[in-house]
Amino acid sequence: MLLRTENLSKHFGGLRAVDGIDFELEEGEVRGLIGPNGSGKSTFFNLVSGIYRPDEGSRIRIGGQDTTHFEPHRIAALGVARTFQLLRVFSEMTVLENLLVGHHLHVAYGPVAAVLGTRRMRNEERRVREEMMELLAFIGLADFAAMLASELSVGQRRLLALGRAMAMRPRLLMLDEPAAGLSPVNVDNLLRIIVGLKERYGLTVIIVEHILRVVMDTCEKVTVLDHGQKIAEGTPDEVKTDHAVIEAYLGREMEDDEVRRVLQG
Template sequence: MGSRESLLSVEGVSLSFGAVQALVDVSIEVYGGEILAIIGPNGAGKTSLLNVINGVYRPQQGRLVFMGQARPRNLRPYHVARQGIARTFQNVALFKGMSTLDNLMTGRVLHMRSGLLSQALYWGRALREEEAQRAYVERVINFLEIEAIRKTPVGRLPYGLQKRVELGRALAAEPRLLLLDEPMAGMNVEEKEDMCRFILDIRDEFDITCVLIEHDMGVVMDISDRIVVLDYGRKIADGSPDEVRANPDVIDAYLGVAHA
């Protein structure tokens, strides 16, 4: 597994908010085509790390290398999106007033080229693009099995489906790297199984690398190729599920021992 090429490297990143150290000298490699899970107790800095990766936070120290290129420090989130990194949020961040279809179409924003005038007249390039992008979005809709809610405003959907639509929006962007912040939080067992299947299929069918934060250890151990463990902003373990499960530091900080 070590022979695969690195898609993203996070090198010595430190992030603090005033006196609070969110991340301390964290280094992580994400290899192309893998599913990497980030776990750790609440407040360990997992979401902060994702926010650093997609440009919401700028770390005080360290750098990120994506697809072999060091990233400039002053990158805004929309630049990062352009490089091919998409994400979902812990608390669903959909465009509530829009339909499922429009949410996914908005995910295609980076693939649209037509100008204002063409869109105003709904003619020529804008019209061709709308249809072409719609075709791709329909592929994502079929993949996620959300055909029935295509035209429903997402604010009216139940939570589990909203999570799925949000995944669809990220997927519609055709990213290289997909960041998933607790994709299974608040779901029942069936919904979790569905979501696991989608994540595995995204990697296999769409060839997208996934980094996910998740608290359900059963899920994490099952689907991830590698696991990184954070605690108080520091990386305390990094390895295969079996290695991490056996690591005494991880057991101490997060997993705990079974009381038989």
């Protein structure tokens, strides 16, 4: 079990953004996390990655370790990488530097070695730069390495955010709406990259996504949230026909064929 949450909850004032979610994720799985707007998907991500502090009684375990009260950088050190809905790339840093920050935890020299400019530090710096250039080539941004992230297009920034997460050499990759705002061609491209990454590095992945095609095509299993609670879990086909899911997404009064049409679009 790579990730397990028990009774995970978070309230903001009177709003229960995440309400007692029990969630389990096996090593090597690709899991989709879907649900209507405001159903708690992003809050769930923020809780797991340590950006929000969970409410009393919640428990999060990552790789067998209790991480309920860990700070984000310590959770990152356990091999959890995430992307953000709003990307949060480091705009005034170059594309290569963005990846180097992602690789932060794997750069093995300290400040003293940096000041002294030791051979070890120089070799290490050369190694990480070469590796990050390879990764940039893999996601197709190698030509932009020296450009500032703010000079990239939105689609490229999305790839950069994914690259920065991959630079962390994660065991668990959490993607928060990786395809939002991409054209259909770019969505296909992104799907290829995600599947490629998964096969190449044997990752475990959680994808939050509104574009259902992304989830349905890549995930073996899907979890559905609504109003902060887990309302369904299963294969994409099972979830597609689940009554609670259809209600949550589409309201109560819809005919079966109409439902199908929306889900496929």
